Amino acid sequence: MTLSLVLQALFAGVTNGIVYALVGMGLSAIFKGSRVINAMQGEFAVIGAMTTVLLLTKTGWPYAAAIAGGAVAGALVGAFIEVAFVRYMAKKNASEDSFLLLTIGLALTLSASVLFFIGRDGHLLPPLGGEGVLIILDAVIQFHALWLIAIGIGATLALRAFYHRTTIGLSMMAASIDADGAATTGINVARMRTFTFVLGGLLGALGGILVTPLIGVDYQLGLNLTLKGFAAAVLGGLTNPLGAAVGGLTLGLVESLAIIGISSSYKDVVAFSVLIIIMILMPQGILGRAGRRGG
Amino acid sequence: MSVSSFIAKLAGATALVGLSALAVQAQTSGEPVKIGAIVSVTGAGAGLGVPERNGLLLAEKDINAKGGIKGRPIKFIVEDDASNPDTALSKANDLIFGQKVQALLGPSLTASTVAVGGVTHANKIPQIAFTGIGPAVERERKCVAHVLPPQRLNAMALLEYAKSIKAAKVGVLHDAGYGNVVMAELKPLADKYGVKLVAVEKFEIGATDTTTQAAKVKAAQPDAVFIIATSATPFRNVKQIQIAQPVIAAIGSSSYEYVNAMGPAADNIVIPEFVVGEDPLPHQKDFVELYKKTYNATPKNYEAAAWDAAHIIAAALNKAGADATGEKLCDAMKAPYSGVLANYNFSADDMTGIPISSFVFSKLVGGKYTRTPFRVAQ
């Protein structure tokens, strides 16, 4: 166990952690604004990344425009889902489990659609900062990973500021905590919910676009990201985007440290066991508020 | 081009298609000989199933163009098991009892093969699977043949190459599914090739990152690195942390889908496989040309395996009779066969009979497959 190896594990852990955090934040945002657990958050990542790939390679847009296009795609799909399905179900007072099933069904549909329309190939995107790497003590981290970490932290802080400082953010929180009360103060509850899904879609797509240069995107990526993102979000208390970031980082670091500290064969066993233990010891989540049912 | 000349071209093309269809039909007539096929077109196994289906359908056209089975057309009824062994079982039941097929080709995945094998074995339906032989129970199923090498052979091929480049210390990065199976064969064999496994690191199927495991492999300072996986991720991670040693990958990684996702990491990787479409062996040239012409893509191992299986069953039917089933067809199927992928001998213990000399060692250079001259002498 050399210092170099530990440092490499830390690099990988933090990078993966921010990836999980990005997915988790989107999940958190959607739950915060609508109390829906979005089992297709990972698919937003795939939508964003695939759209960017297509815009870049098939229609020849410049990279920045393609990224914007991908992000917009995520936002639009989010809006569509809210308007077409969630709104209708909310009017019928559907249960939380029904919403979960909705998003599971959508996730299956989207993953199968990517396979059917785009194929089984994996795709990459050009990394920010090129193929360059930073080497410290023989441990390697790509420039793009550093960008990813920076953007991830920035997004977390921006999201927190959004919810606590802007009118829309505060309105979204109010609408989800008490719809009737919010309506009496003139907040358009339905529109706030749409914005929530737009935000979730945007975050998911952005996460996917940022992650693709490192790990590539294919039709199977969605489910894996969703599971890790869910873990990150719940660890963080489910309604706190900063919590999702901390949850994601915790998960990423526990995974890498388990690999070098114990063995790569038992990485999942260790990581998920630690997850369970953290949840039992901290029943409100790592940064969650007191008393709320599951966040 | 003007409207009238366009219509003329269209008419001409249609006539040509019609004529050639007629020509094919003139070759074969009568009740089609039905053969079932189960492949994974959707789900995690789609990377195997879709090329296999392509190879099958091409073979169907080829067999029928050459007269079918004693003048009768052969028809492959292809079903999708969605990469799920339970579904494969249901499809097998449907094909055997509902559609009354005389033989079964596939499936694409080992779990499905073993599940389906229970039914084909119990009902004496000959089967040619697109997998390497799996658990011990398969050795008792004397009518379930395999057109892909057993994992033991794959392990040996990796070790042969390591030996040839004088790599005494090898680090291994493998996945929890396919990788575990190959590792189980690799571990006891390593000594015989003078290879010491200095690092063996595992990652889960569908892992989004394997950097830390790759770092552990790097820290052990091997002479070469084996990667046994069905995803591009470990290859990327290995190159990202600047592992400079030669990488030798198992056949499961040999597909264009992964090359795309490997990006700049698709370089200096040697793979023991069978079909290098860019530079085929003489006996593979016809198949590669035909595939390229029909699908406008380059074939690799899984297309060739399905093509071979289809031709083997056709040859067996031609020998035993177009209506042959059961023991008779099974015996006819077991004759040694020189296919595009490899030479087979289904009477062998491992129900495959592929010799290690059939392996071709390709090398990924700048994202393109090239064929190295290295072969293993038998």
Next chain:
Amino acid sequence: MNPRTLLWLATGLVVWAVLPFIVPRYMADLLVFTGIYTVAGLGIGLLLGHCGIVNLAQATFYGLGAYASAYCTVMMGLPSVVGFLVGAVISMALAYVIGRPILRLTGYFLALGTLALSAIASALFFEWDWLTGGTLGIGGIPKLDLFGFLLDRPSRYYFFVWIVAFACMAVARNLVDSRTGLMLRAMRDSSTAAAALSVDLQALRTRVFVVCALFGSLAGSLFAHHASFVSTQSFTVDRSISFLLIPVIGGATSIPGIVVGALFVTFLPELLSKLGDIHQILFGLALVAVVVLMPEGLVGAFGKLRTRLAKRGSGHG
């Protein structure tokens, strides 16, 4: 019970008894799977419908039951009933030991806890391949032999599986209708009120969790003897998610609803696969359609339809 209900029941019973002989063999095969999934889904339904708990760990117990049956019969040559028992005992014990700490969690924390359990179990199934055979699995599991009558084809095994399913449904109905069931629903709807009535929430939830694990294990053992082969791919987190679909589609609080959900999950993909490569997309869309248009599940929607027809029938509707 009025004569009309009796007539319906009798007809249903006759249809049930005759079905495997009149449908094509692969459909009889699917009906066996439906029975197996009904048993597994019952437990999830109990936890979801009556305790408000999302249990994503059922694949663990399904796997334990299946591997226990496989190991006991193939590796140790013991009679099949031993496999069933061993699987059940191990599953219930594990459910109790893990349940006590995990069930302290609530809401989505608990869901994540069960998901984590499923992931851990799946990883161990892969890793401990000396026990489970790993990806290669364990093959050659013998068909069940009932006093000399070999259940070697779907039309025979069907009866055994469904009798087990009916037995489990009876147990579930008993639980739901009993005082325990009343307390469970009280706990689900308002945990503070239930606590005020000095209901031991923890013990109750653990009990239902253990019953769920038992059902999962039984389903797994039944599966092992049906497919004659078990491997790790059948026991991943995906499988847990499929099991969750069953009660939600059918209608979580209804026990017959579980059968409907199981039918949906088994037959629909099969029927859709006739439509070509697009079938996976269609299945996802079908799920979405059911959930959007019928938020109480298929049974709930059917109930509403019946009420509407009845209203229309009884004079001015």
